[in-house]
Amino acid sequence: MSAPRASPPFNSILIVGAGPSGLLLALLLARQLPKIEITLVDTLEALDTRPRATHYGPPAAYELRRAGIIQDVRDEGFLPKKITWRKLDGTVLAGMDGDVMEGVTEDRLVCLPLDRLGKILLKHLETCPNVSIKWRHKVTGIGEDTAKGKAWVDVMVEGQTDSIKLEADYVVGCDGANSQIRRSLFGDWNFPGRTWDEQVVATNVYYPFEKFGYDDSQFHIHPEHWYMAARITKDGMWRVSYGELKGLSNEELIARQPMKYEAMLPGNPKPHEYKITNIGPYKVHQRCAEKMRVGRFLLAADAAHLCNPFGGMGLTGGICDIGSLYDCLVAMHEGKTDDSILDVYDEVRRQKWKEIIDPFSSDNIRRLFDQDPENALENDEFLKMCKRTETDINFAREVAAGMNILRYDFTPHFKSAKATNVNISHKEKTST
Numbered sequence: 001m002s003a004p005r006a007s008p009p010f011n012s013i014l015i016v017g018a019g020p021s022g023l024l025l026a027l028l029l030a031r032q033l034p035k036i037e038i039t040l041v042d043t044l045e046a047l048d049t050r051p052r053a054t055h056y057g058p059p060a061a062y063e064l065r066r067a068g069i070i071q072d073v074r075d076e077g078f079l080p081k082k083i084t085w086r087k088l089d090g091t092v093l094a095g096m097d098g099d100v101m102e103g104v105t106e107d108r109l110v111c112l113p114l115d116r117l118g119k120i121l122l123k124h125l126e127t128c129p130n131v132s133i134k135w136r137h138k139v140t141g142i143g144e145d146t147a148k149g150k151a152w153v154d155v156m157v158e159g160q161t162d163s164i165k166l167e168a169d170y171v172v173g174c175d176g177a178n179s180q181i182r183r184s185l186f187g188d189w190n191f192p193g194r195t196w197d198e199q200v201v202a203t204n205v206y207y208p209f210e211k212f213g214y215d216d217s218q219f220h221i222h223p224e225h226w227y228m229a230a231r232i233t234k235d236g237m238w239r240v241s242y243g244e245l246k247g248l249s250n251e252e253l254i255a256r257q258p259m260k261y262e263a264m265l266p267g268n269p270k271p272h273e274y275k276i277t278n279i280g281p282y283k284v285h286q287r288c289a290e291k292m293r294v295g296r297f298l299l300a301a302d303a304a305h306l307c308n309p310f311g312g313m314g315l316t317g318g319i320c321d322i323g324s325l326y327d328c329l330v331a332m333h334e335g336k337t338d339d340s341i342l343d344v345y346d347e348v349r350r351q352k353w354k355e356i357i358d359p360f361s362s363d364n365i366r367r368l369f370d371q372d373p374e375n376a377l378e379n380d381e382f383l384k385m386c387k388r389t390e391t392d393i394n395f396a397r398e399v400a401a402g403m404n405i406l407r408y409d410f411t412p413h414f415k416s417a418k419a420t421n422v423n424i425s426h427k428e429k430t431s432t
């Protein structure tokens with residue numbers, strides 16, 4: 001007679017936030033653990049359509065592949081080829097060619113505006129009977145019943161006067177930069193880090209950059225008019241994100257946009273020469289929560305950490321959190337480890353932010369405004385590295401795969417999971 005099977009460590013997961021990280025976690029878990037009940041709640045009535053992420057690095061592509069959606073993402077989006085760093089007059093200083101990874105790996109930098117990624121995730125989630133999505137549900141408070149082994153959230157449902165309680169074995173806060181889960185755990189103003197003086201305005205625009213010999217993505221180095229211009233759709237929409245002065249209101253920032261475009265873009269266009277479809281001013285931050293696990297509450301992606309958008313490390317890092325959390329929860333459910341693996345998740349993901357995402361993304365933005373473009377090629381080690389990739393293909397491949405350092409293989413921590421003994425060397429081999 002076989003031994004009775006122990007009951008699984010959890011049967012239900014509540015994910016707060018139906019942004020890209022919450023949707024992806026739901027999809028990964030739903031497909032691997034079809035018997036658990038997954039509930040997503042979101043304040044909004046539908047997907048957020050603000051102009052935000054567009055580029056997802058190789059480790060994010062790996063997770064999108066594991067979720068079974070990479071082909072859809074590639075079909076709707078595209079694989080960017082060249083990225084260059086330029087002076088404001090368009091002179092190329094150095095560049096990197098994405099095509100060096102052609103035939104080398106499936107997991108390549110991929111470009112697709114976030115709202116379209118969200119639609120793909122939703123379409124796939126519709127095929128998962130164990131997932132329910134509750135829009136217009138705003139989480140306002142949290143609690144944990146340790147005796148019962150449950151976590152719960154207070155939720156205000158739009159149009160109703162009384163709040164309701166939703167309960168689950170674990171609650172994952174994927175509720176973005178202003179996360180209520182994080183605020184409830186650590187306090188409203190406790191999100192350690194800093195805010196940049198510089199503000200960023202992100203615009204989506206139709207303008208024929210190709211006519212000026214522009215590549216798929218370029219970063220312009222200039223003390224005042226620093227900006228990024230990247231093609232983001234197959235039909236020729238571009239993302240132009242530029243730096244602005246501190247202290248300006250949103251209205252002032254929007255009013256200055258025609259002046260900024262005329263000063264920055266090739267051809268110095270007037271408003272009738274381009275068509276803007278979205279404009280969004282953003283304050284940019286480098287912040288990381290104190291912990292990404294407290295009891296039965298977990299944090300992931302923007303709810304846990306933020307970085308400026310130059311270099312596309314925000315959601316790429318967030319998606320790596322999701323892949324890690326998925327690996328840990330599945331291993332727990334399959335009895336390969338106990339819940340102390342979630343403390344390892346917490347330590348690993350915060351360390352990845354602190355040692356990789358924060359310093360690299362900070363360098364990415366500073367590089368654009370904090371150096372003389374005339375001397376950049378002589379002084380900037382990163383640009384020198386890019387220059388070398390132009391003639392050394394093996395080195396170029398190494399650099400292109402570099403972001404995979406954000407992934408992590410948790411299997412060595414299974415069973416003996418003890419956060420205090422964690423040795424989370426970034427050189428550790430990642431699982432495939």
Ligand SMILES: Cc1cc2nc3c(=O)[nH]c(=O)nc-3n(C[C@H](O)[C@H](O)[C@H](O)COP(=O)(O)OP(=O)(O)OC[C@H]3O[C@@H](n4cnc5c(N)ncnc54)[C@H](O)[C@@H]3O)c2cc1C
Nearest residue numbers: 017019021043053054055139175176301302312314315316
């Ligand atoms: C201009 C710009 C460009 C960027 N470009 C890139 C890029 O190219 N590559 C990249 O990797 N990253 C990029 N990023 C970062 C990226 O957009 C974010 O990291 C990503 O959107 C975070 O996803 P998320 O799911 O964690 O949070 P969000 O997308 O913010 O989703 C959070 C969800 O939670 C919901 N929510 C919030 N509070 C509650 C509550 N109390 N109750 C219920 N629901 C709630 C919200 O309604 C929302 O739907 C960029 C960011 C900006 C601003």
